[in-house]
Amino acid sequence: MTENNEPLLSVRDLKTYYPITEGLLRRQVGSVKAVDGISFDVEAGETLGIVGESGSGKTTAAHSILRLVEPTEGQIIFDGQAVTDLSGKDLRNFRRRAQLIVQDPNEAFSPRMTIGEAVAEPLKLHGLSDQQRRREIVEDILERVGLSVEDVNRFPHEFSGGEKQRIAIARALVLNPDLIIADEPTSALDGRVQSDVLGLLDRIRREFNIAVVFISHDIDVVRRFCDHISVMYLGEIVEQGPVDEVISNPSHPYTRVLIGSVPSLDPEDRSLAKPLTDTIPDPSDPPTGCRFHTRCPEVIPPEGYNISHEQWQLLARFRFTLEAGELPEEVDIDLIDEPLDEAMVRSVFGLPESFSYGAVDATVSSAIEALISGDLDGAIDAISEEIVTPCEQTSPAMIEQDGISVACHRYDPAKAGSPLSWTGGRTTSPIEHD
């Protein structure tokens, strides 16, 4: 047990890269930076939610902490010990104290083992040889998770998804862990069953003072379950802090997009957030600077641009849409029969005849001209050489402010942009209640 003020789990600058290999000799030609320098602490008994889209690296982060995949770099300190240095008996002991619950309970159980055997198995593996004692522990734990003693002799297929997830929780609990890493534990469940299993996990972890790292794509579930939240995008943490504060007043534009994409329970508010572009960049070749800048509705204009936010957004969307290869087909010269004219391009991208900041007009015109002549690369070059956002030039540092950490240039006093207020197009955050 932790006795000092050190956190139970401390992750520093964790990196996990997967090699990309080519050819028969499997020569490494690059790497997917699935997790690229993340840091966080989890106190004993505390819950941390890690959210992000698929491909954000959240599951790799979870597996790296448990050393189910070997981290490439960085430190993982669990109760004062470096997890990356553990081997043999110490590693086994760590794996007793840190348990994993996976999304699909069907993958977690052998169909040939009774539930009693499945829950007792970890006890056996970790050396409890007294069969009677094992049985008592298993029966006790099954009752704690809402099942009954009679269930020990039944097989996994006799249980519903929600019940199986309760059994998975029972098996994680049986070794009396200090940390549970739960990877989308309720994503395969719906409605009240999801809510019940979340409630169960919450009651159990409070009762036994277990810390939980809760991986989810569902920011609303994280809001309900977790104390703290870390938002991941393309292998990096972009914002973290106490869950209530981050969700009621998200700072990072990506967090704002995630929250604004959750439909409101108010059927009269059907607005949904929209990033500048839809394409998630390739994690083996992430964008320079802030990795979110190609999709960021709040991307910072170049210094000296005297331009309204709306007009700047149009300009940025124009550039990143071309770069992302999301060229609307109405303006794709290869696809249309009639010659393309400038008015058409402007209307498709919502670009005004001239911008209030006249200095960009020539750039826009030359990009449009290139598009009309069918030279997409020329158009991209024209606009991306002239219209350069500070967000793509340097990686934002993690700025701490009132307990919230955010990696966005808008929050860096040394940078040009200043934070924009959060409305999400709505009067309230769609996932807040009461």
Next chain:
Amino acid sequence: MSAENQWKNTDLVDESTSETTLLEVEDLMTHIHTERGTVRAVDGVSFDINRGETVCIVGESGSGKSVTCESLTRIISQPPAEIKQGRVTFDGTQLLDISEKEIRSIRGNRIAHVFQNPQSALDPVYTIGKQVVEAITIHEELEEDDARQRAIDLLRKVGISRAHERIDEYPHEFSGGMQQRAAIAIALAADPELLIADEPTTAVDVTVQARLIELLRGLSNAGMSMLWITHDLRVVAAIADRVIVMYGGTIVEEGPIKEVFTKPAHPYTQALFESYHGLADDSGRPAREHIPGDGCRFRGQCRFAVDECAGGNQPAFASVPDSSAHQAACVYYHNDRDPTQILEEATDARPIAPEVSDD
């Protein structure tokens, strides 16, 4: 139906039902035979879908929502399932009575399906384009070039950029969201009048879900009817004109979206809304719920349950006070009882405030 008119004037709908109803389901009953006995998965379900309307069936796993939808066009495997009784009338045709050949000509042609898992609609060994072209040419004889052009147009319509290039890619080269778009393109190939979508956004990220909702909303605004099955009340709020709540193989509540979301009337619907608030307090709801096969299926978990709730069928629909189109299958809404105490609960469960207090 115009966008401004999405909260449908219920009086108008009632008057002109015969002209606007596209699909009418009456007393549908589908049983599933298993080794351990027969499950009455759908147990007497009736509802309508009007032309241009989006109806959501909301319910949890095991509520019978998917079996209902798979029974309509008979895509459910029989056996183990058996459609025991009921009438499904689609634009005058009895879908449960016609031959397999006839239903096949309606399925995919006038009624199309989209599923949770786009892989079920996509064959991994053929390019996306080949599959979309196939879907087009099954229903219409077209020259190869024309069919390909139509396929590109369809992929473009569902928001796949560079469709002219991506058409020659294989499903595995598409992301999950793009695969679902391709599956929707295949469903749209024959320009169906009704799209049945079973949890089409459940397997994708919330950012992708937002785009799929916008896409399907656009198709609905263009006149297509939709039956959308989901467990997620948020998705219902984002897309439905009218909502049907299912529990234990029966419909327990239905009504216009705004009314159901402002004043959820059936105790089950209220429980569903409550699960969106905090964490369940684990207040003794058993892990294994036993759903009775008669009377009100929810009575075992309902604190308002009375003797009358047991026996017979799910209680008949009765109008919720102040709204004839909003109905609950609960004895408290029948003439001789007072639903006030249940509706007071609705005040706690409701996810949105009614307009009157919204100042």
